[in-house]
Amino acid sequence: MSLPTRHFDALIIGAGGAGLNAALQLASAELRVAVVSKVFPTRSHTVAAQGGVNAALANVLPDSWHWHMFDTVKGSDYLGDQDAIEFMCREAIPTVYELEHAGVPFSRLDNGKIYQRAFGGQSQNFGGDQAARTCAAADRTGHAILHTLYQQNIRARTHFFDEFFAVDLVRDADGICCGALVLEIETGEPLLIEAKATLLATGGCGQVFRTTSNAHINTGDGAAMALRAGIPLMDMEFFQFHPTGIAGKGMLITEGVRGEGGYLVNKDGERFMERYAPRAKDLASRDVVSRAIVTEVKEGRGCGENGDYVMLKLDHLGEAVISKRLPGIRESSKIFAGADPVIEPIPVFPTAHYAMGGIPTDRFGRVAMPAGHGSEEVVVGLYAAGECACASVHGANRLGGNSLLDILVFGRLAGKDIIEFVRDNPYRRNADSASLDQVMSRLSRWDRKGDGMSVHQMRAELRKCMEDHAGVFRTEEIMAEGYEKLCELRDRLPEVRLTDHSKVFNTARIEALELDNMMDVGMSIAVSALHRQESRGAHSRPDYPERDDQAWLKHSLYYQEGDRMDYKPVRTKPLTVESFPPKERVY
Amino acid sequence: MNVPSHDEQEQLRRLRWQCRRGMLELDHLLSRFLELGYRDLSEADRLLFARLLGEQDQDLHNWLVSRSAIPPTPYLELAERIPAVAGEHSPGN
Incomplete structure (x- = not known):
């Protein structure tokens, strides 16, 4: 098959805070980096994050990264990995300074230092008085960060593919990820982007629920691409709802x-x-x-x-x-x-607000999955960062001000790790034809004509089912019924048809591909939630009202094949300090 | 009602994608306006709407949703019209 093909050192899918911060590291190191975004980059959902970014700068009140770490572990209801959390809270400080130097207009104190505001869940001295840890640029922090990163990327000559939709990851003959097939929305033509390393940074998936605060773009594209590549999703049952x-x-x-x-x-x-x-x-x-x-x-x-x-x-x-x-x-x-x-x-x-779970990664943004006998293995050449990823810093619940922090720290570190990876693996890999055929068949499936349910209708049924059966009210009975309904919807998905088969700016086709993604990710949430028989953080079950550390202090892993669940231990040992053992969470 | 020409349909699809924004509030307002109010616009106002979609999300939010800033003069009328047409009190709801 002959496809138009472009080659880069690194391919980044998604142009929010995580993707752009990674791209900036790479482009600044003179690597050839491509950023693919289905909308214009500064219209990414990062722009909606108004609150701010946490870092223990101690500009307003005494603070330390160790206290920030304690608050984050406690907020996670002890499901967060303590090594990753220590790492994030330490890295928060240089990350914020780097953004300051890049030109983010943080609000200032009279003495010229960055202003920091108090937020819920922040304490001094391991659960003591209120701390003030959140750095903000007035009420437009996400916007300011996104614009600064975008401008810096333009300066560093990052190559942007604006309004291109990533369809799926592709692999070489050895099964190693080597880029993605993307679709140019304007022309409807596919393009193969081959790269030595690929970073998924596609953001959240709130659109799988009928009522969500997420923008229409948040359809879980990267998480679904990972699932279809055989990678499990971690802790997907933990979804933050705003009342x-x-x-x-x-x-x-x-x-x-x-x-x-x-x-x-x-x-x-x-x-x-x-x-x-x-x-x-x-x-x-x-x-x-x-x-x-x-x-x-x-x-x-x-x-x-x-x-x-x-x-x-x-x-x-x-x-x-x-x-x-x-x-x-x-x-x-x-x-x-x-x-x-x-x-x-x-x-x-x-309203569904934030996904704590996602593509499992280590603290360098490398996608990592179980390799049997309790060990873990890095998926060569594949990275994930931001809301679509799960470095496991939020565990069962996220603290305010830690989401921007997560995307910036792990976007930055993934970028730095990719630089080393590309240095060690400088050879070009080519997509295997079997891998390409598989991706192309996903695209051509939507060319089928004839009668069938509309994308709009299927999407509405899926979102309603998710809200009713995998939302805030989770009992065995409700969720088991939901799983059956979802299976039925998934079985009917191949019958869904497009009526518009035109090429140029066929947004209906993009919405159909998004529907595939929403179905895959929705199922991961529903199945993971059904299996976790306890209440922890954002996952709350009236039939299992207590947290059960004996049985459930472990991460969920959902595999698409056979809707299979697996589990792995929480990393309770930090990098340099003592562990924070699980305690009852009282505020 | 006139059936849009092939070119007009293409332009509508293009604008529809430009209505995909980083904020749900803007997604909702802009795409509903495109559906309910765009065809009643004059040619000049249609061009102005396309130009408005090129503005930054935060500015659009301030002009159309929170009303915390006054838009540049050319957008004044359109910025009034969009929430009036696409909001929940609109006849199209």
Whole structure:
């Protein structure tokens, strides 16, 4: 088969913070690097990360990377790998300084140092007083970082393939990953990009749930590519839900609304959180509030025609407070919920926000998988970083300010490791024809004509099924039923047909390929969740309400073949300090 | 209603992909506007909409969603029109 082919030292799939930080290391070291992105790079989802990035700079209050490490291990509900967490918390400091030098306009203190704000889950002295650890560039940190990295990459001559969609990884005759087949969206033509090393940095997969705060681009493309290449996904059952997304739409309504005195009511006008959390009420933890909302809906006390949401009431706060302390909320609610919160409540439902799990990697971004007898083996030439990866620094739950940190640290380190890898492996590898045939058949499958279910309909059914059966309310019965439904949907996927078979800018075809990815990744979440019989971090099961360290202090690994689960131990030994043994997590 | 020509369909698909953004709020507003309001725009305003899609996400968010910044003069009317047409009180909802 003769395909147009390009050759690079490194191929990076995804142009968010992780991909661009890796690319910058590579291009600065004079390597030939290609970045493939399905949208223009500065439209990556990193732009939506407004909060900031954690680093123990101690500019505002005393701090140390060791305290940051403690908070992250505790936040992970002890499922995070302590070597990777130590590494990330140490590396946070040079990573932030490097960004500062690259031109990220961090907010400043009067003395000129980087301003740091306090966030939930941050402590001084291993669980003591509140720390102030989050560096921010006003309320546009993600945007500032993404733009700076993009501009620096342009300067360093990174080669961008904008609006190209990565279809699948390709391998050489020895089975070693050597790049990917991509599709130019504008022309609809395939292009083979061969590279000595490939980094998956495709971001999250929130779109597998009906209600999500993730942008439309977050369809789990890289994670699904890994699955199809025989690589397992790790800890996929751990998905962070935010309790108050705009119902049916997903946009976040900040916790600050409840902090200012807003509260939730059901269709009878009852302030139901009083029943679920008599003391904390509406300020109970995210998972408690999320589950309470879903319980109200399930038990018939939801609002609206379909009874499928609850109301967040804040009109009693008055227009002045709402405008002054909750800017943006009023506008957002008016536009997306059709409700002015000054006079009427906002319809809300839990919204899928962040995937803690992903493609398993070591702390250098190298994809690593079990090799039998308890040992692990690096997948030669393949790397992953950012939300699609799981270096296991978030474990069962992620702390605020640690997601930007994760993508930047591990993007940077993956870039540095690839430099060494390419030096040691300078020879070009060529894609094997069997590997190419397999990828091309995935593409040509969507050329089939005739009657069949539409992509839109299948996508809607999948997302609804994920929300109902793998969302915040997870019992054996609900999840087992969900797995059966998902199997049925997966069986029907080959019957789905496109009606538009044109080549130029056929976005329907891209959405069909995204649907394949969402199906694969959705299944990994559902199966991993069904098997974990305990409650830990974001994975909460009413039928197994306790954390069970005896049986479940271990990572899940989901393999696509046969929907098989495997497990591997948590790395509880840090690099240089003492372990933090599991304790009850109390805040 | 006029059926869009082949070229117009291609342009619509192109714009549809440009409505894919880094923020869900913008995905929603821009793609709904393309669906509900674009065909009623004059030729000049269609060009302006295409130009608007070339702006940065953070700016678009400030102009269209949070209303925390005033857009440059040429966009003023369009920035009012997009949330009015694509928001939940719109007749198309």
